[in-house]
Amino acid sequence: MDFITIKVTCDQALIDVLIAELFEVGFDSFQEFDDGFEGSCEQSQFDDGKVEALFSQYSNVAFTVKEQEKVNWNEEWEKNYDPIIVGDKCIVRASFHKPQPQFEYEIIVTPKMSFGTGHHATTYQVLDYQMTLDHKGKRVLDVGTGTGILAIMAEKRGASNIAATDIDDWCIENSEENFSLNDVKDVTLIKGQIAEVKDSDYDIVIANINKNVLMDQMNDYAERLVDKGHLILSGFYESDIEDLEKQANEIGLKKIHSTTRDKWAMLALEKRSI
Template sequence: MDFVALNIPVANGAQAEILVAELAEFPFESFESGSDVLKAYIPQERLADCKTEVDALLARYGVSGRYISIEAQNWNALWEQNFPASDIEGRLRIRAPFHEPAPEGEPEIIVMPKMSFGTGQHATTWLMARGVLDLGLAGRRGLDMGSGTGVLSIVAAKCGAVHVDAVDIDEWADANCRENIAANGVEACVEPMLGDVARIAGRTYGFIFANINRNILLRDMHAYAAALLPGGDLLMSGFLEADVPAVVEAAQAEGLAFVASASRDGWMMVHVRK
C-alpha cells in the first residue's frame, strides 16, 4: 500500500495540534509534528475522496500543504526513524521490537505500529494508557473502541482484564492489532473485531475505552452508555481542552457521571462512570 505525506507549514505547536484534530476527521492514519511542519499520512487510494475538503480546511486556517508520495516499502523504515519508545511514568514502557527492552522490573508491551494509530507517543494514547493503569481492571470485561494497534487492549489485559473486545473500522488496524496481541501473548483475552459501533450491539462491558475524536464520541455516546454496566467506567480521549464541555455534557445526558479529566500537550482525557 502506497501512502501520501501531506506536509503543512505551521507557526507553532498549538496550530499543529488544532490541525491534527481537524484532519483526524479524514482518513489520515498517522501524524508527525516537527518544529515548523506537520506531516499527515494517508493511503494514496483514499486521498482522492477527500482532497478537495482537506484543501478547503487548510485554506480556512490560512495554510497550504504539499503532497508527497511515499512508496510502501519505505514506510517501516520511516517508523523506525521517527517512533520512539514511550514511558508511562516509569510504570509501563511501550516500545517497538527494534527498541531496547525496558529496564529490569519495569513492565513493557511491544507494539509494531505499521499504519495503525496507537504507539503510546501521542498525548492521547499516553493519557489513556495511564488511565488504564489506574482503573483497576482485574477480573473485568471491556471494550476498546477504535483500537488501532490494540495498545490499550493489551495494557488492559496486562492489568488483569479477563476479556477485551478490540473494535476498529480499518482492516489494516484489525490485522495489526492481531499481530500485536500475539506478540504480547494476550490472544486468549483480547478479541479483535472489524467494524464500527454497530458491532457492540447487545454486548455489555465493565469498562470502555474510546480514543477516537470529538465528533465520533458525541455521535456514539448513546451506544457506549447502553453497553456500559452500572458502575462501569468510560475513558475517552482524542479531543482538545475546548471540547471537554461538549463531551462531558453528552455523557451526562446519557446518565454518565463525571469522574476526572487529565491533560497532556493540549489534549484531554475524560473519565465518566455509569
Template sequence: MGDYYLEYRFHIVPREPATEILIAELGELGFESFVETPEGLLAYISEQDWTENLLDQVQIFANKDFSITHERREIPQENWNAVWEQSFEPIEVGDLCVVRAPFHEPRGVKYEIVIEPKMSFGTGHHETTYLILRLLIDLNCEGKTVLDMGCGTGVLAILAAMKGADTIDAVDIDSWSYENTLENSRRNGQERIAVYQGDVSVLEKGKEYSLILANINRNVLLTDIPAYTEHLTSGGLMVLSGFYTEDLPLISQCCEENGLRLDNTLQKNNWQAAVYRLS
C-alpha cells in the same frame, strides 16, 4: 487494503499552536498517524482515504499568522517499518509502563508493551494515547470486561489484558489497524484479545462492558457516546480521549445526557482525557 500510504511533511512557522490545530484538522479528514518534528509535522493517510483536493478543507492554511508549506510522497506498505525505525523512540508512561518497538532493548518494567506500529495510530507518542495509558495504569482491570474502540495498534487493549482484564474486545474501522492489533496481541502474549474490523455497529447486541476505552476524534465520540453507553454496565467506566481541552464541556454535556458523570480528567499539551462513570 490500500497498497500505500501518503506522507505529508509540513514545515510550520511558528510551530505552536499551529501544529496542534493542524493535527486536529487533519484527523477530521482521515489522517491516521502523526509525528512531530523540529520543522513541524509528518502526517500519514491511506491512499484509500485520500483525494486530490483533500487539503483544500484545511482552514489553518488561510491563517496569515502561520506559514505552512508541505511536501508529499508515497510510502509502500513494506517500507513502513523503516520509516518508524527512524523516528520511534520508547515511551515511558509513569514508572510502571513502557511502550517500545521490537528493535529496542527491554526495559524490565512491570508492563512492557512491544508494538510494531506499521501504519496504525497508537504508539504512545501522541498525547491522547499516552493519556489513556496513564489513566489505565491506575484503574483496576482485574476481572473486567473491556472494550477498546478505535484500537489502532491495540496498545490499550494489551495493557488492559496485562492488568488482568477477563474479556477484551478491540474494534477499529481501518483494516491496517485490525491486522496490526492482531499481530501486536500475539507479540505480547495476549492472543485472547478479540479483534473486530468495523465501527460501533459490529458490537454484539446486548453485550455489556465494565470498562470502555475510546481514543477517537471529537465528532465520532459525540455521535457514538449514546451507543457506547448502551454497552456499559451500571457503575462502569468510560475513558475518552482524542479531543482538545476546550472540547471537554461539549463531551461532558453529551455524557451527562446519557447518564454518565465525570469521574477524573488528565491533560497534556492541550489534549484531554476524561473518565466517566455510568450512574
C-alpha cells in the same frame, strides 16, 4: 498497497472539524501538528472531487496531496523510535530494544503506521489511568485500537474478555502483530465502526480518537456499558473537556476523573442510571 497522504495547514480551531470531514470521505489515519495535520488513506479510497469540494468551503486553509508507496515502516521506526516510560510502572518499547524487566508492565510494539505508541500525550494519559483502574475479570472494549496498546494493557491488568475495533487495515494488521508480541490471545478484533460491536455489557470502554468522532459516537459507547461501567475518552484538547462532559451528562455519564498533558486531555466517566 499505495496510499494517499494529505498535508493540511490551518488554524488549531479547524483541525478537529477538518479531520472529521476527511474521515467521512475516506481518510482514516491522522497526525496533528501545531499548524495543522496530515491524513492518509488507501489509494482506492481517495476521491479527488470530494476532497476539492470539502476544502472549497474554507478560506485560509492550504493543503497538498501526494501519492506514496507502502514503505518498510519497521525499518524507519527502528531508526527513530525510543522507549516510552509511563509513570514509574510501565515501559512501551519496540522489539529491537532490550527487555527491561524492572517495570511492572512491559508492552512491546511494532509501530508501523498505526497511531498509539505511547509517545502521544493522549495514549500516554490513557495508559497511565488504566494502571489505576480495576480491570480484574472485566469486559473491555477498545474502540479505534490503532496499535492495540490499550487493549494489551487491559489484558495485562487482568481483563477477562477484550474486544478491539478499527476501520484501518494497517491498524488491524499492526494490532494483530502486537497482540502476538505480547502473548495476548483472548482479544476479539473487529474491522469496522462501533456499530459492528453487537455486545452491550462491557465494564470498560476506551476510545482514543478525536473530539468530533467521540461526540458523534458517545451514545454508542454508553449503550455498550453496564451500569457503573467506565468510559475512558481521549484524543482531544483540554479546551474540549467541557463540551464532552456536557454531552456525557445528558446520557447518564458522570465525570470521575480527568488529566491533561501538553494541552491534550483524558476524561474518565461512569455510567449511572438516569
